[in-house]
Amino acid sequence: MNDKPREDTNPAAVGHLHIATERPERFTHATPTVDDVGRHAGVSRQTVSNVLNAPHRVRPETIERVRIAINTLGYRANHHARNLRTGTSRAIAYRIPPVAGHLNSVMDTFLHELTEAVEAIGCHILLFASNDLDGEISKYWELSAQSAADGVVFSETERDDRRPGPLLERRMPFVSFGRTWGTQEHSWVDVDGRAGTRLAIDHLLAHGHRRFAWLGPRNPGVVNDEREQGVRSTIAAAGIPAADLHVVSLRDDATADRKAIADLLDGPDAPTAWVSMSDLQALTVLGELEARGIVPGRDAAVIGFDDSPVAAYAGGGLTTIRQPITAVAKTIAQLLSAQFADPNSDPQGVLLEPELIVRRTG
């Protein structure tokens, strides 16, 4: 008869998280509250709270006494109570990009750096998955309604991205990694792709190269456009005819890519300087060069993109264009922080410069 209500409740909890009713079971070490700490230090709740949130209001000796009590009892503020009262969550939502077909490691590095960067502003990352864009957008709505997240970061932007609209409407602070090239203003951080390829080409020009190849994606987007334009404009500025630049459209198929590269190498006026949109495909170029006895770094140059782990590992060190991911993450955290401090602050866009990591291949 006594456990009737529990019996009654359990079926409803199927598929949900359900903690057994006897709470003491789980909390071997009773979790102390502000009251406990206050009692121990001979002060009130609020003074303890002030020590944590507004220490300038409290007399130094009192602070010391409270601090000791906190350490003795091992007190930590309950997140939910605090967040409920203050209406914040100190959480930043991020949709983890789907795994399928991302050949670059930038997003993984970014997530790591972002986690560290938001910790510096007293927040943490709340991850969620979503199959489509609509799911992602409605998730933002939901998180906002549940006050489960104070801010949002999203990546893999596209032209006229649909995400800023709903977020702005909900007045949910957010920063995108990547421009959205839309009409609505919002904060973003991005890497200057044009500057990246310009760095690479300038470097190659300085080493005497005159015949170039740009390996871009099969379906070019805004990102590729900028990078390719950086290649073109730098070459043009050096007085080299546009015909001396070959553009290869890569596929997701190594055999096809390899053949395209081989054809170019075996054709007339083969390029000696190769710049690729990604490290992995640069490795394919290396393979083809070596197969022909052409030594990368001496007879030819190959430059990749992203400085992924393979770049440092393979081919005796691949020269590559590194995106400043740490700086991107830190800047995003700062822009978020600014929006938290003043929800009406003006949106800000920050374009960061990539860096050329010179190794052996170029």
Added chain:
Amino acid sequence: MNDKPREDTNPAAVGHLHIATERPERFTHATPTVDDVGRHAGVSRQTVSNVLNAPHRVRPETIERVRIAINTLGYRANHHARNLRTGTSRAIAYRIPPVAGHLNSVMDTFLHELTEAVEAIGCHILLFASNDLDGEISKYWELSAQSAADGVVFSETERDDRRPGPLLERRMPFVSFGRTWGTQEHSWVDVDGRAGTRLAIDHLLAHGHRRFAWLGPRNPGVVNDEREQGVRSTIAAAGIPAADLHVVSLRDDATADRKAIADLLDGPDAPTAWVSMSDLQALTVLGELEARGIVPGRDAAVIGFDDSPVAAYAGGGLTTIRQPITAVAKTIAQLLSAQFADPNSDPQGVLLEPELIVRRTG
């Protein structure tokens, strides 16, 4: 005089998240509460709560009425209020592994799959970063004290891992991806490395190979021991002398690795069947084979590990041993769920079988 208290509070909030005091500013769409929904549907708070958490207690018509009110008002339960009351957080903490030097993509895939898997049990992933093991452990303590996480998942286990101890002591539910080979019992999910290499070797034997190479890490650990043992025992079972197995210790240096592989290839009785601890190094083998006119998949076989994106892309398709990461994540979520339901349930270890993905190279 009116804004004095605000002036007084702000400095304390430096470096913290501080939401401006006028709350209506941020919440354009006023966030409805259970009371609002109840009023709209002509029922009480609690009935709304019951519709959400224990619908079997509520009359169908009432449920319908409340559901309509919920949709009309766009109500979503406030996470913090709920969590405060129930003492749960529906969050699972995961330390995002450091980026430096992880050449495999398994961890990234795992994080994605884990995010999806815990969503299925009504939870989300709370990410944190930490430089060392002590930081990680004290973070677990902190999250538990703040009741910021209900459970923990950790990966990259090592022999006699120090993490289970404190977590067990705190009675914090957790599941590790990887065995810890320690004395304390706890739930874990792992992939049977021995079975993986056995699959590979059996496949190679069936294709007539008799001279093998195993590419293992420079500093072998428990993971490699198992995999290598799978290679050895399977070879032995086929009646092949142990001398026909060459073991290469890979370094984090492609040039050195390439040379070690080349030496083996150019030596007497060169192996025709290569199994590598990672896809990336398998690619190096492919390169060396091709440089000698040996066609992988015909004259020789190369099998990688992990089925990373490079495997499908490169070399016309690398045969590889795939770890069932989706199943790992799902199993972890289930084991966590079991611990939530009954904190005293017995710990459980699950060993999953890898799969051989046969492509062109073997």
Added chain:
DNA sequence: AGTAGAAATATGATCGTTCAAATGAACGTT
């Protein structure tokens, strides 16, 4: 010494939800 004003600390109310217990409605049984 007395007092105004500031500084330090304490008290009551509140955030939005669920729990526990109480009340009210519906139902079958004798």
Added chain:
DNA sequence: AACGTTCATTTGAACGATCATATTTCTACT
């Protein structure tokens, strides 16, 4: 028709923190 049961719904209390405000203590000045 009265009654005990079960079902449906409501009410008061609590989770643990911070806000707003009240109270006490200290400091400086006349």
